[in-house]
Amino acid sequence: MYDRIAENARKPIPIGTLLGHVMAHEITHLLQGVELHSDRGLMKAHWTTRDIAQMMCESLPLTPDDIGLIQRGLVRRQSADDDGDVVHPGPGWKLTASRGSTIRGKKNP
Numbered sequence: 001m002y003d004r005i006a007e008n009a010r011k012p013i014p015i016g017t018l019l020g021h022v023m024a025h026e027i028t029h030l031l032q033g034v035e036l037h038s039d040r041g042l043m044k045a046h047w048t049t050r051d052i053a054q055m056m057c058e059s060l061p062l063t064p065d066d067i068g069l070i071q072r073g074l075v076r077r078q079s080a081d082d083d084g085d086v087v088h089p090g091p092g093w094k095l096t097a098s099r100g101s102t103i104r105g106k107k108n109p
Contacts, residue, residue, distance in 0.1 A: 012052075012056075013052050013055055013056055017055050017056065018052070018055065021042065021047075021055055021059070021060060024042055024059075025042055025043060028042065028043060028062065028066065028070065031070045031073050031074065032066070032069040032070050032072075032073040033072075033073035033076060033077070034069060034073070036069065038063050038065065038066055040063065041060050041061045041062055041063050041066065042059070042060040042061060042062050042066070043062065043063070043066045044060075047060075
């Protein structure tokens with residue numbers, strides 16, 4: 001996997017920027033618990049030259065659907081957690097997006 005990342009990083013993006021996006025993409029799959037891709041943003045199956053150029057200025061965003069899948073994935077894990085091994089937000093917590101792909105845990109009032 002590193003070889004593919006390094007190959008793409010030579011066209012004109014620093015390896016750390018690209019690797020960070022790849023890691024965020026894969027972690028999002030783990031949080032969602034599904035292998036779905038979006039038509040835009042961080043969870044696109046294949047990033048275009050335009051996406052890579054955007055990475056140079058700002059992080060690729062998660063779509064509202066991506067965030068909803070994360071929330072559902074966490075709820076599934078929480079309800080399936082019989083032995084307490086899964087770390088999850090407590091009751092009243094909700095993931096929200098702010099400024100593109102930033103995800104924050106927020107306690108509902």
